[in-house]
Amino acid sequence: MFPTEETLAVVKEKYGIKDLSVIEGKRIVILDDTVINGATARVIAQLFRNAGAGEIFFLTPMPKFVDGCDMGFIIIRGRLIALEKSNGGYRIRTNEEIAKEIGADYFGCTSLEAVKAAFEGITGKKDAACLNCIGGGHPLQRNVKEIIFDAEMFEVKHL
Numbered sequence: 116m117f118p119t120e121e122t123l124a125v126v127k128e129k130y131g132i133k134d135l136s137v138i139e140g141k142r143i144v145i146l147d148d149t150v151i152n153g154a155t156a157r158v159i160a161q162l163f164r165n166a167g168a169g170e171i172f173f174l175t176p177m178p179k180f181v182d183g184c185d186m187g188f189i190i191i192r193g194r195l196i197a198l199e200k201s202n203g204g205y206r207i208r209t210n211e212e213i214a215k216e217i218g219a220d221y222f223g224c225t226s227l228e229a230v231k232a233a234f235e236g237i238t239g240k241k242d243a244a245c246l247n248c249i250g251g252g253h254p255l256q257r258n259v260k261e262i263i264f265d266a267e268m269f270e271v272k273h274l
Contacts, residue, residue, distance in 0.1 A: 123162055126155065126159060130159065132162065135162070135163075138163055138166035138168050139166060143170065143172065144172045144174060145163070145172065145219075146175070147175050148177065149175055149177045150173070150175050150179075150197075150217070152191075152196055153217050156196070159173075161218055164218055170221070171221070172220065172223070173214065173221065173223070175224045176224075177224060178225050178226060178230055178249040179213075179224055179250075180195050180248050180249060181197050181250045182248050183247070188248070192205070196208070210223060230246065231246065234246075
């Protein structure tokens with residue numbers, strides 16, 4: 116699947132890409148907030164690859180998305196770049212496989228364990244956040260007031 120010229124133009128504008136001539140032969144590090152289905156990552160990687168980038172490193176501070184969302188976000192499991200259909204189920208792709216799929220030389224992401232540790236450090240609780248989409252389960256068995264309180268604590272500590 117190759118992006119259209121219109122898609123490339125939208126990505127250039129969104130990411131503030133003005134002059135691609137400075138890319139040729141350079142090692143490029145791309146940092147994006149999430150990589151869910153890989154569509155934007157593919158476009159960005161192709162844009163830089165076509166501009167002559169020597170190497171492309173694609174990084175995200177989020178873990179791999181490996182499941183749907185029970186909390187209201189539309190995440191379709193069958194379209195997640197981190198999953199591959201295998202033997203009637205799914206398997207989690209390696210970082211190397213994801214890099215190849217998006218057209219980068221390297222793909223790196225934060226581990227689920229690091230995200231869990233961050234939330235525990237902020238709230239003092241191991242199950243303070245829903246992490247179902249990244250493979251960490253969700254706290255739906257907890258009292259809703261506790262979950263809201265945890266969310267408020269997170270917002271207050273980061274204002």
